[in-house]
Amino acid sequence: MGTSVFNWLSEKLASQRYQYWALQYSGWGGYTLLTFIGGFFWVENHWLYTGYIAVATASGIAISEVMRRGFQRLWDRPAASRLVGSLFVVILAAAVWAAIKFGGSLWLYGRESDEHPVVLAVYWFSYSFLIYMTWAALYYGIKYYQASQLEQEKALKAESIAHQSQLKMLRYQLNPHFLFNTLNAISTLVLDQDGKTANTMVTRLSQFLRHSLDNDPMQKVTLAKEVEALELYLDIEKVRFVDRLQVNVDLEGDAPKGLVPSLLLQPLVENAIKYGISQREWGGEINIRARVFAGELLIEVSDNGPGVPPEALAGLGSGSGVGIRNTCERLRALYGEEQKTRFCNLPGGGLAVNLRIPFEQDA
Known part of the structure; x- marks a missing residue:
């Protein structure tokens, strides 16, 4: 029983599709856990806080999936176009996610704040931009590594032939x-x-x-x-x-x-x-x-x-x-x-x- 489960898991993880979703869920799971622990001890309504985190995580996953599709379209473009296009996608994704989380924060904590709205907007955007830039760097890093491995396999196969x-x-x-x-x-x-x-x-x-x-x-x-x-x-x-x-x-x-x-x-x-x-x-x-x-x-x-x-x-x-x-x-x-x-x-x-x-x- 244990061996069959292990073999099934090994076969699944050998697929790039399953590797992507395993990393996706692992990364966002880590974000959810750290965010939850970071605010658990000082928020008053834990149910509302849990709902806020659930919405933030779900929207984050959905937006990152849209980003991935955008990166896939940009993959075959020239390097300069790919760089500019990817940066635009990250900025747009960060802006959307920041708006969602900022709205959730207002719903959770109200409008009482000493900070100027512009300062709050910059804070939420910077935070979201950092998260998505990290996601994009990991995505492209893994993508380039896989491409390098594929080219190496082709070269080894050609050499073997x-x-x-x-x-x-x-x-x-x-x-x-x-x-x-x-x-x-x-x-x-x-x-x-x-x-x-x-x-x-x-x-x-x-x-x-x-x-x-x-x-x-x-x-x-x-x-x-x-x-x-x-x-x-x-x-x-x-x-x-x-x-x-x-x-x-x-x-x-x-x-x-x-x-x-x-x-x-x-x-x-x-x-x-x-x-x-x-x-x-x-x-x-x-x-x-x-x-x-x-x-x-x-x-x-x-x-x-x-x-x-x-x-x-x-x-x-x-x-x-x-x-x-x-x-x-x-x-x-x-x-x-x-x-x-x-x-x-x-x-x-x-x-x-x-x-x-x-x-x-x-x-």
Whole structure:
């Protein structure tokens, strides 16, 4: 019961209309209470005084509602027009309310007063003007705050859409890049009149592309599933290399549960095959290792090929290679400064690519 009432109240207060009336009643309720306490102990007829306050409050609420409608019409005007128009509305509202309260005061206390009527009129107008200027300042302050929040939400939404579009673009770039390389290999097999092997590669290629297209490019997958997807790609390459390609996978501890961007490993392995394994007549091996350390997922993809010249290591992540550059850009877009990509030559020969990203799991 208590939870349902709380949820209902939260939903109502989320509406700007209910927020306005909640503030309206709260503000005027505070005015009524302070006015009542301020005169309760020195007025003689409390019933008349209570009636006077009720009329003053009711008229104050009604006039402020008319003011709000006037401010709404002025909202889209230029700043100078809005300022002058709002000031005129406040002056007019204060004059009307002052007349109502002044008349009520005469009815309540009579005409006995040492003050000049002009002085009394200035007093009641000044008092009413101060109240309505405060109301107008709060109204516009809240209005400008809401407009600022709305613009900020629009900016964040636009930034989010642009970010997602960038990630989708980077992710979809992998398919044409990989497809070109594979079709080139199939073309070579056809020219060599190796139709059976070419047909096998086409079948494996269709399976891999179906898998990549069926998966949401914005959805992260576990490292275990990423390795399963990688096996589809490796099935294609093993048709070409037969027993010249060996792949070793070692996922320690909670590493298989870690979430990674889809098709993260494929371009790294493809790069290792193209520049490492294919350069050696007897082939070679690729090692994929992953572990969790200090809240981070550490992934290494290495080969035992010739490696790269030391002067070329620094430019690997931003060079002309589509796969490696694409992977680095995707990680930067997803994780910002919380990720790190490092390339290094191994002492025994070959290149190692080390990735460090935050360790995340499915909720």
